[in-house]
Amino acid sequence: MKKYSAGRLLVYLGLLTALEIVLSRFASINTFNLKIGFGFVPIVAAAIMFGSISAAVVAGLGDFVGAVAFPVGPYFFGFTLSAAICGIIRGVCLYKKRSIIRSLIAAFACQMIIGLFLNTFWISVLYGTAFWANFYVRLPQCGALFAVEAVVSYVLQTPLIKLRGVL
Helix, strand or coil, X not given: CCCCCHHHHHHHHXXXXXXXXXXXXXXXXXXXXXXXXXXXXXXXXHHHHHCHHHHHHXXXXXXXXXXXXXXXXXXXXXXXXXXXXXXXXXXXXHCCCCCHHHHHHHHHHHHHHHXXXXXXXXXXXXXXXXXXXXXXXXXXXXXXXXXHHHHHHHHHHHHHHHHHHHC
């Protein structure tokens, strides 16, 4: 396992966090109950290259800073918690391991469990809307993003594992 100095790791994670904010806030479609985009890519990169804690930091910090600096709606800690949990899941599944099964598991857990169930619950709490009404609206989005995320994370595994050896 390659060790990084704290300063070097901080720079890499800072760049990935900034990229996550840009992709999530400016290169995606956001409404109060739907989010379609590629903001997950820097989190997947952090998970593959640096592991669970780093991916959780990129996801959680990216969500918090993005929500405060470029709000789509009111800030709600539940979404930051969900993002950090997905970072941990991605790290556990993807860290230095190339496997389509691991990509599918990570994408399923993040999109179909955390995204569909937990984030839908947060939306219903935050806006006082019916859980099941939001669930059925969000189901096609989470299903599509599950497929996209699984493919993209699998495709990124080999180049990012190689890049990790160079950095």
